[in-house]
Structures are given as C-alpha cells and as structure tokens.
Amino acid sequence: DSGVTQTPKHLITATGQRVTLRCSPRSGDLSVYWYQQSLDQGLQFLIQYYNGEERAKGNILERFSAQQFPDLHSELNLSSLELGDSALYFCASSVTSGIENEQFFGPGTRLTVL
Amino acid sequence: GQNIDQPTEMTATEGAIVQINCTYQTSGFNGLFWYQQHAGEAPTFLSYNVLDGLEEKGRFSSFLSRSKGYSYLLLKELQMKDSASYLCAVSGGSGGSYIPTFGRGTSLIVHP
Numbered sequence: 001d002s003g004v005t006q007t008p009k010h011l012i013t014a015t016g017q018r019v020t021l022r023c024s025p026r027s028g029d030l031s032v033y034w035y036q037q038s039l040d041q042g043l044q045f046l047i048q049y050y051n052g053e054e055r056a057k058g059n060i061l062e063r064f065s066a067q068q069f070p071d072l073h074s075e076l077n078l079s080s081l082e083l084g085d086s087a088l089y090f091c092a093s094s095v096t097s098g099i100e101n102e103q104f105f106g107p108g109t110r111l112t113v114l
Numbered sequence: 115g116q117n118i119d120q121p122t123e124m125t126a127t128e129g130a131i132v133q134i135n136c137t138y139q140t141s142g143f144n145g146l147f148w149y150q151q152h153a154g155e156a157p158t159f160l161s162y163n164v165l166d167g168l169e170e171k172g173r174f175s176s177f178l179s180r181s182k183g184y185s186y187l188l189l190k191e192l193q194m195k196d197s198a199s200y201l202c203a204v205s206g207g208s209g210g211s212y213i214p215t216f217g218r219g220t221s222l223i224v225h226p
Contacts, residue, residue: 002156043157043201043216058213090156098212100145100164100205105156 003027004106006091012112018079021109025072025093031055032074033094033103034066038087049074050097081113116140118217120202125223126192134187134220136202144206147214148176148187152198160187160200189222197224 003026013019025032034046036059045058049068060066063081068074078085088110092103117139126132138146145164149157163169163178163185175188189196199219205212 002158042218043203045214045216056213100162100212102159102162105158107156 002104002106004091004093004104006089006106006109008109009107010110010112012114013081014114015081015083017081017113018077019081019111021076021078021089021091021111023074023076023091023093023106025074025091026104029093029095029104030072031094031097031101032068032072033092034060034074034076035090035092035105036087037090037108038084041087043090046076048097055097078111083113086111086113116204116206116215118202118204118215120200120217120220122218123221123223125225128192128194128224128226130192131188131190132192132222134189134200134202134222136185136187136217138183138185138202138204138217140183140204140206140215142206143180143204144212145204146176146178146185147201147203147205148174148185149201149203150198151201151219157201192224194224194226197222 005024031050037043046060048056066076088108090108092105094101120136148160151157161176168177201219202217203214205214
C-alpha cells in the first residue's frame, strides 16, 4: 500500500458523459501527478500539481482538466468522453515538486467508456 | 520529441540474471527512471539515474550511459515474483522539461 488513495476503483460510463476521478496523496506529499495508461499508448504523463498550483503539463487533452485543493487532494475531470478515453488513470504523489523524486502511485481508476 | 525503446518481452529462469535494455533519443536529459508494474497494479519506483554508471540496490541494479543514450536494469537471483512489466522513463526534453516520457515496457516472465 503506497498511501495514495484513488476513487472510484472502476467507472463505467457512456460516450459524451463527464466523470470526476479523485486522488488523495500520501500524508505530507505536496505534489500530485496524473497519468493515463492504455493498451495502445502505454503510460503517459498528463499533469502535475504542487501545493495547489499547476507545475507541469503533458499530453492532456483540452477535454480534460484537473485541480488540487487546499487539503491537497486532487481531481481529474474528463468530459465529452470518447471510446478512446477508456484506460487506467493513475495518480501519484511525491514530497516535493521535483519530478526526480520518487513517486508513489495509487491503485488507479479503471475507466470504461461504452 | 522523445523516443524510448525497450524489448517487448523477455523470459528467464528462476535464480538467473536478466538484463533489460532501454535506449532513448531525447532533445534534453534530466534523468532516467525504472519502474516495476505487476499486471493490474500500479507502477512502483525502482531507480532514478542522473549520472553515468551503475547504481546497485539489493538484487536490482541500474546502469546509465548518457553519451550512448542507453540504460539497463539488471535483476539478479530472479524470483517468480519478479514476473512483471518493467518501464523505462526519461525525464527531459526541450527547455529542460522534467516531464517523464515512458517506454512501452518490457514484460518479464520468470520460469521455474
């Protein structure tokens, strides 16, 4: 158990819908990262937040958005869902903002878009 | 852009040694990660190399050659539980970006 929690564990929805994935970092970690892992694309970095502020942005679609709240939990919002958005979404956390720091991954949310 | 190559699959015998290679082409380089990921589970951090050379951590070692754009993960005294996917990721791009780019992973199968 990494100490990072993600909810829900599984999510099944339809195309065009909007969903919110939630992540709580390890106690004391200020940085949160979101990743998408699909069979055809592998693991891809989406976005990083540090202490409430966006720190780095990767291959995140405009239909996706994220935020980190004052209590440091983070949410990833996915809208106008498409079949290709079906994937495992991981959240990770680390103590500081430097990406070289060890990241601890949550168990992931498996999103299925039908 | 960044390109990372690693073998798709490798097999080895319990108790043996296996080396998983990773080659990369990037416009900038800040560091290289190795992660282990068991099927259906989250990745777990194994190592982070910034400087050339070998870093040993128990049964696992990671090597980096920045001039050759090459790294390997060495697993000794293989155990059945080492069967997993091993992901190589490079941090760094234009402008010194720290955004990591992951390879597709090497699926390691350990046989008794």
